[in-house]
Amino acid sequence: xxxxxxxxxxxxGSVYAIAAVGVSLVYGILRLVNFxxxxxxxxGALIAFAVNGPLHQSMVVATLAGMAATAALALxxxxxxxxxxxxxxxxxxxxxxxxxxxxxxxxxALLLAAGSQPRSYHVNPYRVFVLGSVRxxxxxxxxxVTAAGTIVAxxxxxxxxxxxxxxxxxxxxxxxxxxxxxxxxRATRLAWLISGLLAGLAGVLAAxxxxxxxxxxxxxxxxxxxxxxxxxGIGSAYGALVGGLALGIAQEVSTWSGFAGxxxxxxxxxxxxxxxxxxxxxxxxxxxxxxRTG
Amino acid sequence: MSILASGSFWAFVGxxxxxxxxxALGLQVQFGFAGLLNFGQVAFMAISAYTMAILVVKxxxxxxxxxxxxxxxxxxxxxxxxLTSLRLRADYFxxxxxxxxxxxxxxxTNDSSLTGGTQxxxxxxxxxxxxxxxxEWSRFEGRAQHALGFSSSDATMLVIVWTIAIxxxxxxxxxxxxxxxxxxxxxxxxxxxxxxxGKNTFAYKLQALAIGxxxxxxxxxxxxxxxxxxxxxxxxxxxxxxxxxxLLLGGIGRVWAVPVGAGVFGFIFAGTRFLNFxxxxxxxxxxxAYLRLIIVGxxxxxxxLVRPQGLLGNKREMVLE
Numbered sequence: 001x002x003x004x005x006x007x008x009x010x011x012x013g014s015v016y017a018i019a020a021v022g023v024s025l026v027y028g029i030l031r032l033v034n035f036x037x038x039x040x041x042x043x044g045a046l047i048a049f050a051v052n053g054p055l056h057q058s059m060v061v062a063t064l065a066g067m068a069a070t071a072a073l074a075l076x077x078x079x080x081x082x083x084x085x086x087x088x089x090x091x092x093x094x095x096x097x098x099x100x101x102x103x104x105x106x107x108x109a110l111l112l113a114a115g116s117q118p119r120s121y122h123v124n125p126y127r128v129f130v131l132g133s134v135r136x137x138x139x140x141x142x143x144x145v146t147a148a149g150t151i152v153a154x155x156x157x158x159x160x161x162x163x164x165x166x167x168x169x170x171x172x173x174x175x176x177x178x179x180x181x182x183x184x185x186r187a188t189r190l191a192w193l194i195s196g197l198l199a200g201l202a203g204v205l206a207a208x209x210x211x212x213x214x215x216x217x218x219x220x221x222x223x224x225x226x227x228x229x230x231x232x233g234i235g236s237a238y239g240a241l242v243g244g245l246a247l248g249i250a251q252e253v254s255t256w257s258g259f260a261g262x263x264x265x266x267x268x269x270x271x272x273x274x275x276x277x278x279x280x281x282x283x284x285x286x287x288x289x290x291x292r293t294g
Numbered sequence: 295m296s297i298l299a300s301g302s303f304w305a306f307v308g309x310x311x312x313x314x315x316x317x318a319l320g321l322q323v324q325f326g327f328a329g330l331l332n333f334g335q336v337a338f339m340a341i342s343a344y345t346m347a348i349l350v351v352k353x354x355x356x357x358x359x360x361x362x363x364x365x366x367x368x369x370x371x372x373x374x375x376x377l378t379s380l381r382l383r384a385d386y387f388x389x390x391x392x393x394x395x396x397x398x399x400x401x402x403t404n405d406s407s408l409t410g411g412t413q414x415x416x417x418x419x420x421x422x423x424x425x426x427x428x429x430e431w432s433r434f435e436g437r438a439q440h441a442l443g444f445s446s447s448d449a450t451m452l453v454i455v456w457t458i459a460i461x462x463x464x465x466x467x468x469x470x471x472x473x474x475x476x477x478x479x480x481x482x483x484x485x486x487x488x489x490x491x492g493k494n495t496f497a498y499k500l501q502a503l504a505i506g507x508x509x510x511x512x513x514x515x516x517x518x519x520x521x522x523x524x525x526x527x528x529x530x531x532x533x534x535x536x537x538x539x540x541l542l543l544g545g546i547g548r549v550w551a552v553p554v555g556a557g558v559f560g561f562i563f564a565g566t567r568f569l570n571f572x573x574x575x576x577x578x579x580x581x582x583a584y585l586r587l588i589i590v591g592x593x594x595x596x597x598x599l600v601r602p603q604g605l606l607g608n609k610r611e612m613v614l615e
Contacts, residue, residue, distance in 0.1 A: 085598070096385075096388060104590060105588050108587040269396065270397050273394075277379070277390065277393075284382055
């Protein structure tokens with residue numbers, strides 16, 4: 001039972017981790033806590049649903065379409081919203097409030113376009129893999145493997161490629177990077193592109209493992225994702241990975257009956273925030289964050 | 295459109311605007327004067343409304359004893375939140391406050407033996423009974439209506455809510471003119487400078503947070519009395535965002551801008567109920583509910599982009615950074 005809970009936590013944590021990397025990347029470059037990220041995830045999941053359901057395409061094609069569409073949305077929003085705000089030198093407060101307004105517009109537009117009824121992808125939820133005492137559905141296994149592959153890929157990209165170094169330089173000091181001749185606008189678009197791709201992927205994976213989803217589900221995932229970002233230290237990609245997995249596992253294991261009878265599963269989100277609150281009291285900058293930034 | 299001509303409808307809009315005035319005044323104290331990014335304001339409304347309803351229904355307390363205790367409970371909630379998270383960076387603090395408000399909502403939803411759960415306050419009492427917490431309040435409202443000589447209870451509520459709102463606005467306005475208020479604004483503008491003058495900045499910020507929470511508690515009581523019923527779903531984060539919109543509409547850092555923002559917000563929010571002309575008439579009524587919130591979101595975006603100091607804000611006093 002305990003190992004099964006850890007495995008389930010790994011599945012939830014994988015989805016949190018992908019989304020947390022996407023949130024963290026944009027924060028590192030733009031100092032924007034993107035409150036609309038959950039709704040961008042829902043957008044990706046719904047585009048994939050349209051491609052998988054009415055258009056009868058495979059889940060792989062649907063996922064790629066969802067990711068591409070979410071990345072396109074992220075780039076379009078940078079052009080019409082975030083770029084003008086940057087031009088005005090808007091601070092954290094303005095950006096955060098703008099992302100709240102955007103989240104409202106996005107979610108209600110999705111509800112308007114797609115309706116509030118729950119829906120599921122055309123997948124077989126009954127194919128189960130048994131690994132020792134742990135049973136995982138095909139979708140859960142895919143979520144873990146995809147998340148691991150994605151995060152290694154993003155990590156290598158940031159560490160090894162020239163563009164990755166540019167992004168890290170900008171996260172350290174935007175104006176210094178600009179003085180050094182880096183095309184700040186291009187690097188910003190790149191950050192949004194990656195963040196959008198990750199939002200689409202996290203949205204599809206979350207919808208797969210939850211099996212049934214509706215346009216509101218992205219917002220319900222947002223706060224645990226934020227908790228994962230803060231836990232790892234905002235702006236740190238590896239921190240986001242650790243934060244996401246730690247939160248996912250903590251949420252599931254808290255319901256273990258061997259653990260003082262276990263927490264009622266309806267309180268799983270509260271466990272996530274509880275872990276966050278305790279972690280911040282011990283280490284106010286998060287586990288991988290710097291003590292003083294911005 | 296006949297409802298637009300009805301006085302009781304506009305009285306209702308006015309009552310809602312009054313409640314939002316008190317709620318957003320709390321944010322004005324916290325953000326406009328102490329620089330605290332509280333995005334969990336709705337939690338204090340919930341704490342106060344539930345404390346009052348539980349004490350009245352389950353413990354049989356008088357409303358007039360339960361109400362001040364409920365406001366105190368909201369302030370204590372603010373103190374607890376502040377003690378654990380005020381030392382965090384501003385961005386972390388903002389996230390923790392939203393998380394706090396969601397924890398309160400989850401507990402209210404799931405701890406049904408205490409709160410009635412998803413069924414709301416109607417399930418507060420023993421099973422099989424429909425409980426009410428506003429009997430004493432309704433009698434008071436009836437006496438007030440008689441004394442004022444009004445024919446509608448909506449108009450009476452309007453007078454009560456706005457009397458309290460104006461008193462609270464005046465008290466806040468005066469408090470900010472004391473040395474205490476000046477220290478608060480000094481902390482907002484430059485915390486290190488205020489600390490170097492020997493001010494205990496943490497204590498001042500904690501006080502601002504608790505006072506803002508108590509104001510939200512007052513708003514929560516009026517919310518409970520106006521609607522005679524509430525459930526955890528009434529305390530979604532959306533309400534906090536509406537309060538921020540009121541603050542943005544009016545202007546940051548000015549006490550008397552809050553009722554102006556609340557009035558404009560109430561007008562927009564009630565007005566968008568009547569989007570029954572083309573192109574809105576092409577949509578079904580549930581879809582028009584989505585459209586209303588899209589409009590609210592677009593207004594927040596437009597304000598942040600075009601007029602960050604709000605309609606009445608003073609750019610030199612406080613700009614939304």
